[in-house]
Amino acid sequence: MLELLMGNEAVALGAIAAGVRVVSGYPGTPSTEVLETIAKRNPGFVHVEWSVNEKAGLEVAAGAAYAGARSLVTMKQVGLNVASDPLMCVNYIGVKGGMVVYVADDPGPISSQTEQDTRHFGRYARIPVFDCSSPEEAFAMTMEAFDFSEKEGVPVILRSTTRVCHSCASVDVPEPKAPERAPGFEKDPRWVIFPRLSFESKKRLFAAEKTYAETFSGYGRNEIIGGGRIGIACGGVSFAYVMDAIRGHEEDYTVFKVATPYPFPAEKAASFLAGVEKVYVFEELDPVIEDALTMLRPAVPLFGKRDGTVPAAGELSADIVGSILGTAKAAPPFNEDAPFLPPRPPVLCAGCPHRASFYAVKQAMKGKKAIFCGDIGCYTLGNAAPLDMVDTCLCMGAGITVAQGLYHAGEEGQTFAFVGDSTFFASGITGVINAVYNKADLILVVLDNHTTAMTGHQPHPGLGITVMNEPTQVIDIASVLKGCGVASVRTADPFDRAAAEDAVKAAAAEEGVRAIIFRSPCVALEKGGTPLAVDAETCVGCGKCIRQLGCPALRKNGEKTAIDPALCVGCGLCQSVCPKGCIGKEEQ
Amino acid sequence: MKSCLLCGVGGQGTVLASRIIAAAAMGKGLFARTAETIGMAQRGGSVVSHVRVGASVPSPLIPNGGADVLLGFEPGEVLRNLRYLKEGGTVITCPETVAPVTASLGGTAYDGGAILAYLREHLEKAAVLDTAAIVAVCGSPRVVNMALLGALAESGEMGLTLSEIETAMAKKIRPRFLDMNKKALELGAKTLSEKR
Incomplete structure (x- = not known):
């Protein structure tokens, strides 16, 4: 049936069509909708879970693939850092069932800390990378990635970027068929990583780089289009921008679309280079294709990010590509005498409990020196005026540990660490134990809005519900904190201003690691009250x-x-x- | 190929509206692409949705000067995105301005009246829709997106009829809200036709 599918939905339905049995992941823009779609369209044979973080998710997927089931784990690019420990080992071990690691990169960045490029990770880990350029390609490529993974017995990375993840296209989706039963786990020394095994694996990985590069030169999605004298190499959504930018000038160009940036299809690339006079390389994030072409020592000049032809950072567009190639129309000029237009950055919603929590801490600590360490989530928006309550933000869970470093460095004043409920479970708990064990002084403020709000309201271990809406054990944050040895744990409703400020003042009067849990549901989940x-x-x-x-x-x-x-x-x-x-x- | 850019403020319903346009185009056998703002940027920030329909659509994003029509959920956001409009292209916008928090805090000016006046003066095909009246009749501020879609159909700029959009809409709206949204679609179309 023809459906309008978001790129992420296409990956999900492609995985179901490929017979995936186990799907895990952690929410993160722009990757989140893959797992949500699997849950929504679950034909009944898929175990799907929001894992506590990406590392847990990748290990769950690896275990399933050891048993011969097809598995998928989903995350955003910075989530791959959390999962990099198992990623950098499972490559040495290999898999029995097809295993796809879906990673969504975020050029811009639009909703991320960095412009990290997953294609490097693939090369670093020696894990093949499939890079999709559109939702319809994502659907087919997901199935091909599973087939490749299972045939070769290696995990693969399926990579996409925001404009593929979050754009929609008409895609033809077949009815899902239940997969055959997985063959099951067989005990064998191959599943236990040891130096001797790793030595042999390293040799195998090194040799595979060459064979896969040859295989990929024959892969239909690594494509040479047209026969013009100017060469363009591109991959992912940049291919779409290129095709848009050269409309009406197609005869001048030869386009090399790279669908597998690692291992790089060198043979195909060589035939592309042989037919052109010069080459432009259009890719977002890092010059991965450009460097791979440079390694081939081309006889023709190469223009890309390294020589400054293509912008080093930010998204590309048909306009940017067109202005570099000289095919773009100039933008209509009528904005010059327009009224002034202030920027409109995202803000905490009206009625957001985070605003009340930040305000309570700010009021309670008025006139006292304090440092406010923030974390990843909607509450990062607390850094904007007039709240101005986020002095540091680094990565998931880092607020808690950065606060400890500030304290141990002798910073005067009270250090606070703000963390959301989902982030607390994902990577906050180890930081709390570190603080207690190493005698830090800090006030941990858990902003518990009963959801993972920023990414679109996913459940987490504190809620007693799974992604399939099944009831499960509630992991109580206060009990976790007490179990970790936190000296005092207070809970308050941030909208009860007196109680909220009292909780902060009482905690500020104590020493050691203390915690305040501000509990109030995300306003987007509540039925709006009377204005x-x-x-x-x-x-x-x-x-x-x-x-x-x-x-x-x-x-x-x-x-x-x-x-x-x-x-x-x-x-x-x-x-x-x-x-x-x-x-x-x-x-x- | 026909392209429509929907622009507004996070939470105004641009994503649903763009999906309905795409679904209506698919309903008549056309290929469709959309691209939307999702995630951190959507919390009260500037948002745009790109919709492109036709036999072949290479990329999801509309290039500068590539939009046949700009559908405005907020006049300031129309101004911010004017570069996307084709020469002689159509703008359909609701007049209600939403001041950014940066402006409310007094750091910057935000003059909604001047923005509307500028749009009217500089665009030969600018239609400012009386969405407040439509909202009053329908009884919910949530129907603004449907009123704009009704006007879009009436404009003919995307080659989609009111009934094609209505059929697509009916599949995406919960049954109990259907009548209200249908009404808004019709009123949006009627308001635009009376303006002409």
Whole structure:
């Protein structure tokens, strides 16, 4: 049936069509919808789970593949760092069932810390990388990746980027068929990594690089298109931009589309290079294809990122490609006398409990020196004015440990570490144990909004529900903290301002590792409450609510302040801040 | 190939609207691509959805000057994305401005009236839809996206009829909200036809 599928949905349905039996992963933009789609479209034969983090997910997938089942693990590019420990070993071991590691890269970056390029990881780990250029290709390539993996007995990486993950296309999807039963796990020394085995494996991996490169030169998706004198090498979504940019000029170009950046299809590349006078390389993130071509010592000049022809960072587009090739039309010029337009960065939602939690800590610590270590999630947005409550942010779980480093370096003032509930489970717990064991002094603030909000509300171990909506054991955050030896654990509702600030003050009066859990559900999961309104008679237009909170529902209306009823959910935080008491429920 | 850029503020329903346009095009046998803003950027930030339909569509993103029509959920976002509009292309926008928090905090100016005036003055085919009246009739601010889709059908710019969009919409909206959204579609179309 023809369906409009997002790239991530196409990967999911491709995996189901390939007979995947076990799917694991951790949410992360732009990868999340793969696993969600598998859960939604589960034909009944797939075990699917949100793992506690990417490392756990990759190991679960490896175990399943040892048993001969086809397995898929999904993550974003920085998630692969968390999973790199098993990744860098499972290559040496190999698999029995096909195993696909799906990694979504994020050029820009749009929703990530870095512009990390997974193609390097493939080369580093000597794991073949399939790189898809569109949703429809992603569907077919997922099945091909499984076939290759199973045939060769090696895990493979399927890589995509945001504009493939989150773009939709018409894709023809067949009815899923249940796979044959997996052959099962057979005890064998090959599953136990030891130096002797690794020595042999390394030789095998090295030799495979060459054979796979030859195989991939014959892989239909590594394609040479056209016969013009100017060469263009590209891969992933850049291929789409190139085809858009050369429309109407096709006869001038020969396009080399690279679908397997590792091992690089050298033979195919050589035949491409032999037919052109010069080569442009268009790829996002790092110059991986460019460097692979350079290794072949081409006789023709190469233009790409290394010589500055192509921008070093950020997304590409048909416009950028076209302006480099000289095929682009100039942008219409009529923006010059336009009214000033301020940027519109993302903000914490109206009614977001994180705003209340940050505000409580800020008020309780007013006039005292403090450092606020942030983490990864919606609450990273707490760094913006006027809250200004994120002094550091590095990677998942790092707030807790960076705070310890600041303390041990002798920084004066109280160190705080803010962490969301899902991030706490993913990679916060080891940091807490480290703090207790090594006698740090910090206040851990767990922002428990009962979900993984930023990536679109996935369940996690604290909620008692699985991705398949089955009830399961609740892992209680307070009990975990107590079990880790945290000196004091307080729980408060951040919207109860007095209780929230008291909890912070009480914790600040203590020493050692103490924790506050601010519990209040994500506003996007709740049915919106009655909006509040400003009484225009009594409002003096002081703007304190706006300046203190930066809530998107609050705005200036002439001399007064107004509340947008379409955004306000009636959380009441501004009501507690207003010095004139002029915010309340609108009188009917 | 026909292209439509939907632009607005995260949470306004641009993603659903773009999927409906694509589904309507697929319903009549055309190939469709969309690209949307999902993730961190969508929390109250600027968002755009690209929709491209036709026999062959090489890339999901509309190039500069490549959009037949800009569908505006917020006038400032229309202005921000004008570079995508074809010369002589159509703009259909709702007039309600949403001031960015940066502007509310007093750091920057945001003059919605000036933005609308600029759009009217500089674009020969700019239609400002009275979405407030449509919202009042339908009884929910959530129907703005459907009103815009109705006007899009009426404009003829994407080659999709009102009934084609309605059929696609009906498959994506929960049954109890169907009548309300259908009404908004029709009113959007009617409002635009009266403007002409």
